[in-house]
Amino acid sequence: MTDAPLIRVQNLHKKFGKLEVLRGVSFDVKRGEVMAIIGPSGSGKSTLLRCLNFLEQYESGEVLFDNALVGYRRDPGGKLRPDSERNIRQIRARMGMVFQSFNLFPHKTVLDNVVEGPVIVQRVARSEAEDRARRLIARVGLADKESSFPAQLSGGQQQRAAIARALAMQPTAMLFDEPTSALDPELVGEVLEVMKALAAEGMTMVVVTHEMGFARQVADRVMMMDRGEIVELAPPQVIFGAPTSPRTAEFLRRVLH
């Protein structure tokens, strides 16, 4: 194990048409670190997260995952060229992603959702993939729901199943895109518990969230974003205790009342 960061983002830029969503973002995520990304809506948090596994194509700058450039390769002249689909897929498979709207496959049972990635992408034998899936499903507390279809589950159960599905790929890092924002308030806790347990096991996590309690308790560092830029990146004690930026202070005042 080296001390090199697992994820390194350098001067990242992204536009949607004329709108600049990311305007030169740079940061590192260390192995085993939990980073929370907070900020007002439209600040580019989700886009940034989606650039990390190249679900969103960035125009300039770099994303490095485990020292490998994500989405591009350098030609001999040093210019960036689009990478092959295959390489992009391989890197993607090493980052689990959890979405705001769960995005479970509605035509498959919980078990089949969790088995899908390992069997289809990693070519793991079905029986082995099922063993792995059952352990993960039990771990997120859904052992009695493995034959249920997503529509038969509550939002919290669906999101926990989605976490199990991402973990089944045995990822090196996990990306969470507002994982509790679509949930009824009373279901938020059960999802956060699963995420806390994951963090405690040393999983590297990047979490876009509106749950300030989670960011404060679980994150090693909190990134405050606004208008496509990092406003502040510091340990939670600093962000929540004594933010150096007035924009952070203002944002927190609004969300914490």
Place this chain on the structure above:
Amino acid sequence: MGYSWQWQIIWDYRKVFIRGAEVTAELTVWALLLGLVLGLLLGLMRSSRLKLLRLPAAIYIDAFRATPILVQLVWIYYALPILMGVQMGNITAACVGIGLHEAAYIAEIFRAGIASIHRGQSDAAKSLGMSYAQAMRRIILPQAVRRMVPPFINEFATLMKLTTLGSVLAVNELLHEAENLINNTYRPLEVYTALAVVFAVLIYPFILLSQRLEKKWTMHE
């Protein structure tokens, strides 16, 4: 006005209807197969990010939807041999013509079905490391196909009725047989009515099946 209906002749000539129905079914099956395979291909091309694939599919679909199928059939049967030396039998020509025509409509059903699947589904598939083909085959199409059943059954009923146009190529399908029968019996009202009943008997089971499937599949959504 004393028109005396003579339904007896329908029974007397029942073999004509059965023979016609067989040919109609044959036309339907082959045209449908061609329409489905080509329609899926065109629908996928039309949904592609690449203009190189999207444009030819769009041109094909628009061309076949904007021109009368009657002319398309006549072209395939009479003009292709002159232009390209391709001579097909009349049944083959009818199958190909109807299949090519229906492919344009079926392509649009596929395209709309694929477009109706929430983008989060392909995001989730991609985030697991799936390729475009894997995501289509395992995640997007199985869901899209379920939503496509009602419009697809519509198209199927249309297709079966379009096979009557085979009569212009002298294919002995139901309409052609019926018209021959009218020429012999001078009972157009009875014969056309019976023709409608035969079509209904052929098509209705599929409408029922579609309703069953819809019920079964909406349970999990």
